[in-house]
Amino acid sequence: MSANRYMLDMDCHKCGAGISLDIDNLIGFCPYCGTKLLVDPLAFKEIVVEKEKTKRIGMRYAHEKEVLDAAENRKAKYFKFKVVLGIAGAICLFIGFSAPGDASLGFMMMGLVAIYALMFMSFDKNKEGD
Secondary structure (H helix, E strand, O other): OOOOOOEEEEEOOOOOOEEEEEOOOOEEEOOOOOOEEEOOHHHHHHHHHHHHHHHHHHHHHHHHHHHHHHHHHHHHHHHHHHHHHHHHHHHHHHHHHHOOOOHHHHHHHHHHHHHHHHHOOOOOOOOOOO
């Protein structure tokens, strides 16, 4: 039996045993009690169509979940980047104000650039930055 065939799982109406019928064999016999089972081809087609719809909906849901998870991951990384940038800017400003001489000017400039960059980024964790 090929993997592309559609299978219908049903129960024997006499003994309750599980029986699988494929699309080419709509007449079956229960392997336990020998009861003959007939399946209406139109009803079988409706079942197959509903199974396909359910499968497509499941695949679409899985894809949407992957997209949302990737977006959440991007947002978390972006938020961490902003936190690190803010801490680095604060450290540079602290060193710039506390260090004597010309070295303090470089640290102050780096700190101000980092703080200036943060001013244009939103700290809202639910939004991505522009």
